[in-house]
Amino acid sequence: MKHSIAIILAAAFLGLTSQAALASDDGIDVEKLYSKNCKMCHGIDKKKTGPAFKDMSTDPAVLKSALTTDRVKMMKGVVKKLSEADVDALVAYIQENQK
Ligand code: HEC
Numbered sequence: 325m326k327h328s329i330a331i332i333l334a335a336a337f338l339g340l341t342s343q344a345a346l347a348s349d350d351g352i353d354v355e356k357l358y359s360k361n362c363k364m365c366h367g368i369d370k371k372k373t374g375p376a377f378k379d380m381s382t383d384p385a386v387l388k389s390a391l392t393t394d395r396v397k398m399m400k401g402v403v404k405k406l407s408e409a410d411v412d413a414l415v416a417y418i419q420e421n422q423k
Contacts, residue, residue, distance in 0.1 A: 351409070351413070352409060352410060352413045354413040354414060354416075354417045355417075357410060357413065357414060358414065358417060361402050361405070361406075362402070362414070365398070365399075368421050369421075373398070374396075374398070374399075377418045377421045377422060378421065378422055380418060380422070382419065382422055384415050384419065387414075387415045387418055387419070388411060388415050390403075391403055391406060391411045391414060391415065392406075392411055
């Protein structure tokens with residue numbers, strides 16, 4: 325009896341970890357990235373502390389520069405946490421929401 329519980333637990337654990345691995349294979353969850361790091365200052369179409377995505381530049385190079393340099397002083401803290409892949413995903417996400 326004890327044994328089978330251990331096997332069930334082990335199977336459940338393996339199931340969970342393989343699911344987590346799958347999720348990260350899918351790449352970046354850009355909506356989550358946005359909610360956690362940007363939403364407090366940028367609405368999709370509503371101005372907050374910073375401009376709404378819809379009011380930003382539509383030039384990907386300009387958007388990227390805001391996320392890779394210290395051009396926007398207020399974003400310094402968040403910019404240094406972003407990987408290159410995060411930046412690309414966020415630029416695409418902003419552009420997607422400007423349509
Ligand atoms: C603490 C508030 C704050 C956070 C958090 C923040 N931003 Fe900003 N952001 C600003 C402000 C303020 C500006 C406008 C600065 C200016 O007008 O020069 C700005 C400007 C920008 C610009 C430049 C827009 C343009 O047209 O040049 C981009 C792109 C941008 N933010 C994206 C993001 C993304 C993506 C995130 C999340 C990873 C984020 N920001 C997080 C406050 C913030």
